Amino acid sequence: MTEFRTPGNRFHSQDFTKPDGRPLTLYGLAPIAVTSEIPSPSPEAVDARPVMRWHPLRGEWVMYAAHRLGRTFLPPPEYNPLAPTSDPEHPTELPRGTYDIAVFANRFPSLTLTAPQPEPGPAGTRAGVGACEVVVFSQSAQGRLADLSEEQMALLIAVWADRTTRLAEGGTVRSVLAFENRGVEVGVTLHHPHGQLYAYDHVPPxxxxxxxxxxxxxxxxxxxxxxxxxxxxxxxxxxxxxxxxxxxxxxxxxxxxxxxxxxxxxxxxxxxxxxxxxxxxxxxxxxxxxxxxxxxxxxxxxxxxxxxxxxxxxxxxxxxxxxxxxxxxxxxxxxxxxxxxxxxxxxxxxxxxxxxxxxxxxxxxxx
Amino acid sequence: MTEFRTPGNRFHSQDFTKPDGRPLTLYGLAPIAVTSEIPSPSPEAVDARPVMRWHPLRGEWVMYAAHRLGRTFLPPPEYNPLAPTSDPEHPTELPRGTYDIAVFANRFPSLTLTAPQPEPGPAGTRAGVGACEVVVFSQSAQGRLADLSEEQMALLIAVWADRTTRLAEGGTVRSVLAFENRGVEVGVTLHHPHGQLYAYDHVPPxxxxxxxxxxxxxxxxxxxxxxxxxxxxxxxxxxxxxxxxxxxxxxxxxxxxxxxxxxxxxxxxxxxxxxxxxxxxxxxxxxxxxxxxxxxxxxxxxxxxxxxxxxxxxxxxxxxxxxxxxxxxxxxxxxxxxxxxxxxxxxxxxxxxxxxxxxxxxxxxxx
CATH class of the missing domain: 3.30.428.10 (HIT-like)
Incomplete structure (x- = not known):
């Protein structure tokens, strides 16, 4: 059980490691209790080799993540990778148990802390160093972020604060952006209420x-x-x-x-x-x-x-x-x-x- | 007939004024010939009072054009304001005649050179000074920009150059952006092939x-x-x-x-x-x-x-x-x-x- 540095220490959290090696943290209003294996949709880690290139006229980095094209897109209702696993034959990203919010490393990241040095490329090419995390707002697939109770919403604020602090710990991350993109109109691929965290090794524009x-x-x-x-x-x-x-x-x-x-x-x-x-x-x-x-x-x-x-x-x-x-x-x-x-x-x-x-x-x- | 400053002076142009006072210029590979009245969808000028406000954290201007919400949106096929006027009872923006490309001041501009001083507002509020022009690429409603002949496309390049020079003439305009936004997927309201010109009284970010x-x-x-x-x-x-x-x-x-x-x-x-x-x-x-x-x-x-x-x-x-x-x-x-x-x-x-x-x-x- 990790210390969860939240004002008042009202909330609970616990860290886990997925079968493919990715970290998972569960957060809750009540003490965390997990009643199934910690799952991953696949036992094998995605070989993420994100790359950044410098845009010389806009003066900004562009991220290339060629492994992302195959990522989950509007799955049929019977498979929701953000729901707790109900059928161990078809594991999702999350276990069953008592928790409110879950955070894990994105399987298809645009940035990773372990990004390898890329093959030689155009000037301004370097490893895509950073982190991409998924923040699942609720165990319910149907709800909205606004459906969280005021207490759960306060937990989410504390979770964002905790992730920001923890992502900064190694000294590599210089900026963290938490966001939620909602609506099929704007290309959201998974409807289970969730957001993301992008951690950059530089301060973005x-x-x-x-x-x-x-x-x-x-x-x-x-x-x-x-x-x-x-x-x-x-x-x-x-x-x-x-x-x-x-x-x-x-x-x-x-x-x-x-x-x-x-x-x-x-x-x-x-x-x-x-x-x-x-x-x-x-x-x-x-x-x-x-x-x-x-x-x-x-x-x-x-x-x-x-x-x-x-x-x-x-x-x-x-x-x-x-x-x-x-x-x-x-x-x-x-x-x-x-x-x-x-x-x-x-x-x-x-x-x-x-x-x-x-x-x-x-x-x-x-x- | 205005002088059209194009390398080689290969092209032709002529200036007109619409019934509502807006300027219109027709450009062509052949000498311009107009065979109907110069029209406007309405004889009355739109009372454009565009405003700019300063975004203090992004350090950029935001344009407010409250008159724009009523602008033409996906008209039925029988009314296309960018086609030459066929029925004088329902005038469009353009006359019949010999020309390839037409440029006129947008009826619903985000910026105008005559923008009045706005009512007192929040700090960083000022008149939306600049210009918005519509560039009609062809008399044909069905075509694409890519359907222009190579000679017509060269005319378009010369038109963009000419508009940029002319918009800069008064000394107010400091930057001109020519663009085309195409596709109903991205909110294009008129399918007749056309682009726009935005002229700013400052250099945008x-x-x-x-x-x-x-x-x-x-x-x-x-x-x-x-x-x-x-x-x-x-x-x-x-x-x-x-x-x-x-x-x-x-x-x-x-x-x-x-x-x-x-x-x-x-x-x-x-x-x-x-x-x-x-x-x-x-x-x-x-x-x-x-x-x-x-x-x-x-x-x-x-x-x-x-x-x-x-x-x-x-x-x-x-x-x-x-x-x-x-x-x-x-x-x-x-x-x-x-x-x-x-x-x-x-x-x-x-x-x-x-x-x-x-x-x-x-x-x-x-x-």
């Missing part, structure tokens, strides 16, 4: 830019960006969707997606592990509310991307504004937002609705 | 980054990036799809999309207007070939984004590498590439296939 911008703001004004942002949004009020005291949700004044929602701690923090147990619980309540509003907006499952933005891990960056971004992909019922010329070719979004209007609609959703 | 990276390369090595890149790709050969002498197509070694193809001049240039008539003609041939290969790959219309990257317009930037990027959205038959957690949340792409393999498949397409 988005996090680097956020850090640079926030550091400049702090240097110029002497105050953290996140604190001023929360104060301004609370003062105006028209874009605040829910204010829970220790955390709040806002359609930011610079929303790129029509119903883009940010879930933030009220007190500036750089990482989830900086938050107290009460702050994590408040963040969890606001996140659950925000997800429910997105589904309530058009009366269906809103396809979305959720990303958790935390400070880089190779030092202390108190200026970095910890926050969760939700990108809902529908801008009206049945009308997807696609990233087209200006978004992809110039890096600037066009949005058809002002954030004040979107926030009003989200506030009016009857839950 | 992608172009700013490309310029910065290319300038650094030039400063460090003393040579332009584009020349070295072409020499290296020609020396290796495995990623060159077509080499036409003055222009070539390559799956770049750092491709982010599986079948991403770049169409480049062989001699470093910063803008389309820097190219000779022969170079523009070669670029046109290679572009037509590249588009045909994408459709031939899986035997259907490949959904794609095409973007034309040129140097900023507020000075001379000889280091900027002029090139055309094609992002094909299918990574296998029926399998779309979606931008998920790592792409949108971290700014780094994961690609399932090495560019060398993709280039080989594109070269093997039978045209």
């Amino acid at each position: 988005v996090q680097a830019r956020m850090l640079e911008q926030a550091q400049r703001y702090h240097t110029e004004g002497g105050r953290p960006w996140l604190g001023d942002f929360v104060a301004e949004e609370r003062a105006g009020g028209e874009r605040v969707v829910l204010d829970d005291g220790l955390a709040l949700s806002v359609v930011p004044p610079f929303a790129r997606y029509t119903y883009e929602t940010w879930v933030l701690p009220a007190r500036p923090a750089a990482r989830l592990s900086d938050l107290s147990a009460d702050e994590q619980a408040s963040l969890a309540r606001v996140l659950k509310d925000a997800l429910n509003r997105l589904d309530g907006l058009f009366g269906g499952r809103m396809p979305y991307l959720m990303t958790v933005h935390q400070a880089p891990l190779d030092g202390e960056y108190p200026e970095f504004p910890l926050h969760i971004e939700l990108y809902p992909y529908l801008r009206a019922p049945g009308r997807m937002k696609y990233l087209a010329g200006t978004e992809q070719g110039a890096g600037e979004f066009a949005n058809d609705k002002f954030p004040e209007v979107a926030a009003r609609e989200l506030k009016e959703v009857v839950l | 992608v172009q700013a980054r490309m310029l910065e990276q290319a300038q650094r390369y030039h400063t460090e090595g003393g040579r332009p990036w584009l020349g070295d890149f072409v020499a290296e790709e020609r020396a290796g050969g495995e990623r060159v799809v077509l080499d036409d002498g003055l222009a070539l197509s390559v799956v770049p070694p750092f491709a982010r999309y599986t079948y991403e193809t770049w169409v480049l001049p062989a001699r470093p240039a910063a803008r389309l207007s820097d190219l000779s008539a022969d170079e523009q003609a070669s670029l046109a041939r290679v572009l037509k070939d590249a588009l045909n290969r994408l459709d031939g790959l899986f035997g259907g219309r490949m959904p794609y984004l095409m973007t034309v990257h040129q140097a900023p317009l507020d000075g001379e930037y000889p280091e900027f590498p002029l090139h055309i990027e094609l992002y094909p959205y299918l990574r296998a038959p029926g399998r779309m590439k979606y931008l998920a957690g790592t792409e949108q949340g971290a700014g780094e792409f994961a690609n399932d296939k090495f560019p060398e393999v993709a280039a080989r498949e594109l070269k093997e397409v039978v045209l």
Whole structure:
């Protein structure tokens, strides 16, 4: 039983090793109890040889994972690799037992800590060093993330914090991104509610830019960006969707997606592990509310991307504004937002609705 | 009849004004002749009041165009606003007559040169100054861009060059992006073959980054990036799809999309207007070939984004590498590439296939 460093030590966790060698951690509100073998869909490890190449004009890395093309795609209902194994003849990724959330190394990773040196290639080719983990939100295949109880959602926040800390332990990982991509409209291949963690051995462009911008703001004004942002949004009020005291949700004044929602701690923090147990619980309540509003907006499952933005891990960056971004992909019922010329070719979004209007609609959703 | 500054002065153009005040330019291989009134779908101008807001963490502008939500969406076949007007009772955007390509100001622009000062809003709110133009590639509603003759494709290159020069004339526009977004899979609302031009009053993040990276390369090595890149790709050969002498197509070694193809001049240039008539003609041939290969790959219309990257317009930037990027959205038959957690949340792409393999498949397409 591993120590699970969570504020208040309210939660439980246990580490396991799968037959193919991959690590698995089970997390729970109650003590972990496993009642079947620890499974893996195949006893053999996938021979992952991820590679990175440098994009000289965009100044960013591109990941190549040629072993990924054969990965599981919309499996028939009788086989769900994220459900607890019911038939030992057809093992899934998870055992039966008492646990709420499970985290394991992705079988088809875009990055691994053991990536071998690639064969000689074009300039700027190197091993795809990092990690990719799968976070299964629930044992139930049918639910949504928003169906988690407030306590389970608080556990998830603690799990993200714990994984971030543990991934950083070897000193190789410099940035961790937790995310959930939901909806068949955006290519999700497994419908069992789950998210992912990408751990990079460098600071990716988005996090680097956020850090640079926030550091400049702090240097110029002497105050953290996140604190001023929360104060301004609370003062105006028209874009605040829910204010829970220790955390709040806002359609930011610079929303790129029509119903883009940010879930933030009220007190500036750089990482989830900086938050107290009460702050994590408040963040969890606001996140659950925000997800429910997105589904309530058009009366269906809103396809979305959720990303958790935390400070880089190779030092202390108190200026970095910890926050969760939700990108809902529908801008009206049945009308997807696609990233087209200006978004992809110039890096600037066009949005058809002002954030004040979107926030009003989200506030009016009857839950 | 306006002077059309094209190398060799081979092409023709004429300027018009629509009933609602928007400008229209017709371009042709033969002298322009119009045989009906210059139309507009409505005699009244759209009251466009585009706004920009600053995204303080990503450090980029976001465009708000609240008048855009009502824009034309998948019209029934009997109404195509980009076809020449056949019934004066239902005017389209274009007249009947002799011309190949038409360019007019978008009725529902995200940016306009006459954007009024917006009402007071959150910090970082300003008028959405710039321009949005529609480029109709052909009078035929059914064709594809790749169906243009080589001569018409060369005309299109000259049209892009001419629009870029003309948009820059007032001194307000600092960057122009020409693009085509194709495929109902990616939200294209009008199927008549057409592209767009976005003109920004600032240098957007992608172009700013490309310029910065290319300038650094030039400063460090003393040579332009584009020349070295072409020499290296020609020396290796495995990623060159077509080499036409003055222009070539390559799956770049750092491709982010599986079948991403770049169409480049062989001699470093910063803008389309820097190219000779022969170079523009070669670029046109290679572009037509590249588009045909994408459709031939899986035997259907490949959904794609095409973007034309040129140097900023507020000075001379000889280091900027002029090139055309094609992002094909299918990574296998029926399998779309979606931008998920790592792409949108971290700014780094994961690609399932090495560019060398993709280039080989594109070269093997039978045209």
